[in-house]
Amino acid sequence: MSVAPLDSLSAAVASLQQVFATQAPGSKLSEAEIAKSATAKGFPDQDLAVAVWKHLETEAAQVTRNVVERQHTEEKISKALFFVLLDSDVVRRKRSKRLKELSTDFRTVLRELAQKLGIAMSEIADVAEETGMGVAPYLVDLANEFATWMKRAETEG
């Protein structure tokens, strides 16, 4: 499993963090300012940076509890980039080389996430086969169904 795609996404998140993390949610950053500082920090695409900022601001606006919960932390920036890359007109519309690379890395990471679940399921299957795990409850279900059926048959004569 490659490490590079995740590193590339982490670098993108780190560059956005430098732009966003110091800004309080709701602060009046213009789209032009975001675009300019994001590319200056090495983020691959201006429009994508703006889309992530808007996503973060929408999320922060929904949190009314306290200022800390509204902060744009690394985790929140990471998540926002994730959701924007997953389903955004920006990614569909623009196909600059760097955005294309980032999008490809993102898809690789998604595939790896699915593979991790697949590997885990296979490992669980190995242990289940060795130990008979899961079989017993299934047989208990069958036995219960049979008992219910017998009871109903007796009642109905």
Add this chain to the structure above:
Amino acid sequence: MSQSLSPRDYFEVVLPTILRWKGPAAAALGVNVCFVVNGKNGGTWTIRLRPPAAGVVAGSEWKADLSIKITSEEMSSILAGTFDARRAIAAGNIELRGDVSILRRVGFLFQSGGSEAEVRTPVAAAASEVKP
């Protein structure tokens, strides 16, 4: 990035996307697998791997061929790549109910491919991914 994903994000965002990419190959398995994740950001989701299209449904209303009860900590360790099945089962962090043989088939589905190219050629993808 993957470390910041919760089980909820995984079942409600990542898996539906992956299943869309896999297209008919995923639906061809013809089974429902229910995940009950206990703990922080947990919940119950049923992965429907049946025609017309595979997907993830919140809750357990669909009859599951296999139910997997797992703690959210173990689910996180799966996503982080640090999962140890033997340890998790021994600790009682995973319980299975139903047809255990489904584990291997679904496991194989998730381990194989899953790209945009496969979405464009769903028949080829189905042929390459589904084993009898």
